[in-house]
Every structure is written in structure tokens, then in C-alpha cells.
Amino acid sequence: MPLITIGELTLELQHKGIKNLHINVLPPDGRVRVSAPASLSQTAIRMAVVRRLPWIRQQQAHFQAQPRQSERQMCSGETHYLWGRGYRLEVIPVEGAHSVKLQGGWIRMRVPAHYDAAKREALLLGWYRQLLRQRLPILMAKWQALLNVTPSFVGIKRMKTMWGSCKTDTSRIWINLELVKKPPECLEFIVVHELVHLLERKHNQRFITLMDTHLPNWREHREKLNKMPLAFNRWGY
Template sequence: MPNNHRNASRGVRNRNRTLSEETVQIAGMTVTIMRKPIKNMYLRIKPPNAQIVISTPSRMSQAAIARFVTERKSWIEQAQRAMLQARDQQIHEGNNPNDPHSFTWNDATRKRAVQTINAQLPVLLAKWSPIIGREPTHVTLRVMTSRWGSCTPKTGRIRLNLQLGLMDPRFLEYVLVHEMTHLWENGHGEGFQRRMSAYLPQWRQLRRELNRHVVL
């Protein structure tokens, strides 16, 4: 069993490994192509700036990639508009933690965020540790500029973005469950997705809603 687990983890890491990355123009759109040791192509619109990212098998031809993107152009443009509108709405609301033009971290906002998370964390850990079957050795709160959380499975350490303490509580719960799942699964492959669907059936919807927010 231990050998099988290591082999499965290694397989997930290999699938998530980027072999090459390039930015090209396709059908009038700027597209980032990431070649990986995978079997199928995947398209995502990456927040906060609605970047088009294609994950593709390492030997997929440029013509096939261009056709894949062109066939989805109308959907891509619609998804980009929706993401940018949501981002701009947040920016112009003012006085909220996702406004990069007006929001600044200070002692008051840090204290409020820390108090909010610390008040929720024991309850969330007590709820999810038995369900997931693992619990972190340490949970650290910090200001992050590019992600909502991170996990080091080897040490059991989880880091949470302090910004979550200023947002809807369900996002803190989602990120915590996400990172605790990494205590079992290193990457975001089938094993990770299967566990997340068992723990939080609505996790994909929560991820979409969370990613409409700007990480400060």
C-alpha cells in the first residue's frame, strides 16, 4: 500500500508538471499554452485578468490547439466579459478588501481578519478533521498576493490568506477543506477532485465564486 500511494502521488505530480509554456495569438486572442504530460486539452479563464490558459498534451500540434480555441471563441469572450465585469464591480464598490486601488492592510484590518479566522477555525477543524481523516499540524495566517492558501503535505502545515477573514465565511471553509485535502493528495488530479466532491459537492461553484475576487 505505501508503495502504491507513492506511485499515485508521483503520477499526479507528473501530470501537473509543465514541460513548456508560451504565449501566442489565436483568433485575435492572447492565449497561454502550457504543455504537460496529459492526454486531453483543458481550457480555463484565469482570474483576476481573465487570462486564457490552455493545458495541452506535450505533442499536440499548434493547428489542433488553434482549432480547439477558435471553436470556443464565443464562449471564451463571454466568460472573459463576465469575469472582468465582476472584478470591476468589486473594485468600484470601494471600502472592501478586494479593491486594490483603495484597500490597504493596517493594524485594524489585520486584527479584524485574524480575530475572525481564529474564531471560526476551531469549529471548522473540529467539523472537518473527522470527515477528511487528516488534520494540519499547524495553520498559519498570512497576507498572500497570489493565492488563497497553501499546504505542505510532508509537514502537515497549512497557510491561509488573511484576506479570508474579511470575506464571506464560506470561502474560508472552502479553502480550509481544499488545503486539508492536500494532506492526502499533492496535486489537483482525479484523486483530489474525487475527495473534494465527496467532502464538498458544491466545491467547484465555491471555487468559481472565490476566484471572482481579487487576491491582494
């Protein structure tokens, strides 16, 4: 992706078939991405960014102030999160089949002794995915009925910059796997947010009114989600 520099600020530039310029400050480190109409000149883009510099700096400061987890080594004694609560990890070498279970306030992972950190992480992520798959359909069914909408597809994947996404032209919804680590009300907020996009594509006043009507305390959930510790950044995005 092309990079441009404005003063001390380096940002990514995407030219798209869109009508308006969009500036996004992305977690976890405040990387700046500009999406601009294909016809917009470099001069116009730079002027737009300069006008938004105070807001950009404010957003970057917000991300820098957020607590971060240390890099996970997937070894006994580490703290890992499930539904907003921290649990200590216990890695137990076994010769038989591997497994992950929540037992007595611990996440107990039984794995062959030769499993390295990457394989242990993959096993934990698979367990997380299984737990999210159990809870997500219940929330989706509840809110599809309340909002009278039906997505064509709902999937789970790890996403680097979004908690959820909705392709309104195809009614496809993705939910970020990382939400399994956050309080349950945060997952519900994202579910409602993405389903409301099937009624209103843009984040305009109608969208806000729909959120206020169906989930009046959504702002509290959003704030809680934004204040939760960020995962250690190894993606380099």
C-alpha cells in the same frame, strides 16, 4: 511567460511535464493561461484553444460582469470588508504605537501622521492576517477530524488567482488572505475543498462526491464567493 495570439485572443503558454493540456481563465480580468505538455506542437495547442473559444469567452464575460471595488487609498471614509460585511475606515493620526481595531461599526486605524497609503495598507493586511490566523486553526481542526486527514503544513498568503491550494505530494495547504474579507462560510468551503484534495487529487467525480457528502451546500458557497466584489486589480496578472 511566452505569449501566443489566436485571432483577437492573446494567451500565456506554459510547457510542463504533464500529460494533458489545460486551459484556465483567470480572475479578475479573464486572462487566459494554457498549460501544455512539452511535446505538444503549437498547431495542436492552437486547435485545442479554438475548440474551447466559446467556453473561454463565456468565462471572460463572467469576470467582466463581476462588480469591482475602486482602488483603495487607505483614507477615512473608505469601505473595507471583513467576513463579508463592509465597514467604514477611520484613520486617526497618533504619536504613539499604531493599531487597528473594529469599534462601533468602524475599522479604526491609529497610525503616525507620516504613514503613507502603502504603510497603512500593510498595517491593515497585518490585522487581517491576525484575524484569519485566529479562525483558520479552528476550522482546520474541525475538518481534519471529520475527513481524517492531516496536512503537513497550513499557511496564509495573498494569491493572485486561487482562493486556496493543496500540494498533494507534500500535503501542504495555502489559504488566500483575501478570504478574511468574504463571508465565513466561504472560508469554510475553501478549507474543506483543499482538505478533500488530500483524499482525491483531481476534480473528478470522486472529488465531487466527497464534497457532496461532507459539505452538501458547497455549491452555494462557491457561487457566493464568485459573486462577491473583486478587489481592485493592481497586480497586473
